[in-house]
Amino acid sequence: MMEIYLDRDRIEVPEGARLGDILTGWDARCSVAVIRPALEEDATESQEVRFATSAGDMVVEMADPALVSRLFAPGLAERLRLHWQDRYAAAFGPFETGIRPARAPGRYERGDVILGCGGYDPARSYLIFARMRHTADYGAPADGGVIGRVVTGRGLLDRIAEGDRVVEIERILRRADRSHAIVTRDPGLPLEDGMQVVSSIEAEVQGFTGGEIDTRAARSVEHFLLSVQSGRFRVDRSSSTHITDTHLVPTKVPPEFIGPRLEGSITVRTAGKSSGATYIYTQGVSASPAHTVVGRVVHGLELVRFSSDGDLLAIRVEPEQFDLVGLTLAEAEAVAERRGIALTADAAGGDRMVVGQTPATTLEVLSAGAARVATEAAENVVSITLDEAAAPRSVTIFREVTGLKHHAVGKMPLVFRFEDVSLFKPKIGKGVGIIPENTPTGEVPAFTLAMTNDSRRGAGMVGIRETPNAEFGPTAEPLTGTNVIGKVLDAGSLAKMREGTTVYVREVK
Template sequence: MTTMHLYLNGETIEAKAGATLATILPDHPAGCSIAVLRPGTGAESKETAHLRFTTTAGDIVVELLPGVVLPVPTGDDLDANLRVHWEDKYAAAFGPFHADFVPDHQPYRYDRGVVALGCGGYDANTSYLMFSRLQHMADHGAAAGGAVLGTVISGLGIMNRWRNGDRITKIEHVFSSVDKTSATVTTDLSLKLEDGMQIFSEIRINAEGYDEDHGKIDTACTDSVEHLLFTMRNASYTVDRTASAYIRDHTEGRLNVPMERQKPRREGTVTVRTSGKSSGAVYIYTKDVPSNQHHTRTGTVTRGVELARFATAGTKLSVKVVPEQLDLRGLPLGEAVALAKSRGLRVFADNRDVAGRVVIDQKPATTLELLKEGKVELVTVALTEVIDVAFDYANAPLTIDLFRRVTGLKIYAIGSMPFFYNIDEEMYLFKPEFPSGVNIIPENVPKKSPPPYALAITNDARRARGMAGVRSVTNNEYGPTGEPFEGTNVIGRIIDVDKLPLIKEGATVFIREVKP
């Protein structure tokens, strides 16, 4: 056999005999796991309640309600006249075709994404499949109850592309593999491929409320969606917990996220925990479970839920969320303007010095709001007011995490803290606002004088806990914050040391992290 037929993320591809995972996935991120199902290993597949509609404008996936049978043929038997019969901003209808039901002559409410059976002129011989683009109330010639068949769970944006002349070319059932023992989860790209293998390398997520037509973006969930985009900004999902119905990524630690949309957690639903010790954790569901008052829906998996199903604790998965986060804070003004324009935004900045200014704030604040409004206002400061720092994660991870949280560096590429005092240009003190209930335990306490320009925090052993400081010279008795060594946690070093003497007392100092 010279050519192999494979299934990569649900699509059929061909590869030459002897090909490896690296052959078909040359750009796969290092360290991200891939699920591989070998043919003939006893893997079982079951027919799900999901149907894939192939249309001339793109594919969608519909989840049928329990017990519902689609009134048109599926698979290779599709011969119905499924063209766009009519379309407006509220709905698009495919047909006509014959169906057997009695129209109710009553209006019903249809949510966005609902698929229903209706007819024209209250004649079931001219029936059609109606896809609801927006929530609306209408009489579509449906049977009693509204004749809802199911819901679009993937490809909502495709519905907005349909125009007269578009048609449904194929309807097929979606099958899911249910035997985990048949799957190999690996990061070894040298794995040789076999004919008939199924490979799942990436999870794709459509953010809640996002629409390819930016004017139709729903911003009701913008804060929780921004959290999702932030946690997935590096295009990876680290599984720290698995259960029969979900996988979880809580590597960013506990973060506050508002409850914005409580909905049933179906297979492929993405939620964020909004309370408790796991607040901020991102969940991907592999089975249907009821809604929960502490979980807000932030997205839907449009491809690759199989990878989530086979993942184990400790694995890292490649994830792409649409849209990509747009956060300009911390960028030089010139880079920020270029990036914003590349995303189709009009830019309004408070300064024209694109080389000498750094963005410290953006309005609107979140990605969905920016894309919907199509413009951004940038607030900047002079580069001379921004100090770059480097952190010592290996020796002080806990204190660094606390410091990044209180300065804003945990979430944004630029943070800030008040400047407290300059002592003869030898010691510089800052006063970040640590909450009273936060413990700064001793960590990376120096045994001898730290080097010049080491950045340190006073720990709970001293009354001035939370003070940050830097010394320009060594001192054999006291650390960078003016406290004895046992009261000092060294967390990193200042890079822009020449800017320290320029800071005025009472000023706000902006800081950026420089990573190796």
């Protein structure tokens, strides 16, 4: 048998096993990082230490490499039992050190690892893991006693319970270069004893730690949750310090949390041509007013570090986005119940679809523990498909102005109906060019969805025609002025709707 490290788990596999044998439910489009065991002379000791506990594993990045060998002497793990805990921290020990307690409180963040002592006696020292931001006097030195921070397994801080202990302390070896690491999608890759396989990224959003919710970055965090809604991060650009996903560019995102972009930090760009792009950092860089911090990686940084342009990476984010728009009312009620959210709807009974949600952001909903939804009769929601491959710019504009870029249901005003044509006029900003693309050359089928391009005075008008026509498009313009952007799957009660009403559209993908 061979021993393999798969994400956070040690597993045993038979000789001759392949990569695909250990990846349950793997999306073959996604890349995984495979780190081969290196020769001893090719490996270097890092500042990271793995704490194997009875509740699970944590990796701590030490502030001072020299402290690792000085503090973690043989036999220390045997003395690290959970001695006390509260909502703020958990302490393991006691053991003896030579620290000099300052007899003053320090300020700590979630994940900080503190060296302190009980009763200001260094012979009764403890390793203290901070569960949330707080201020306390732990008998630490004058500098506060923070000797490291938890970089992997931070969720374990909330699961440590009475009787837990540290089983093993192990200094992690890091490879000096990329020669032993590959990023691959090959399920037939042979496994080797001691290999490390990292199949996905796990992240926590800004403002969601230790059971407490801070909504100050709620809107920018919501944009990040939308960008990874599919559970995928698309590496459009990679550099020595970060990788970038640009598929939601351009989008206006507020600069809510400007801070240092540490290794593992996740930010969204708030200004410039790439506004709306998501960044994950593999190396710390200084803060930028054009970037807002939206989260941090808690597992899988190796996959980020070794990925390249074009890679698709699996990502899981805590918390899951809470967006009920586009669900039936029954589905929305089920989601709210599963997540412990009290839901109030504007109507009850019947076949209804959610078309609006208040509060609009996940963190605000979770903080309040309640949400209100606006609904519409399902027959009044028009189901459409969009042809992004044939008309990429026009489809992008349509999604933006109707709200489909952010939710499964969008809306637009019905401005005119005559005979078999329905015309809509979504609000399009000045300077937005609608170039001719995917203009029809023959008969336009019934229930084609189209937008008037800039060759006509009515540029930006959206139309649906209920019968085929070989002379005029769905917006009643000549075919040269018509950009076909999709088709209507179910017009519902569109024919009964009056001019001036709001029509809701649901994109089916």
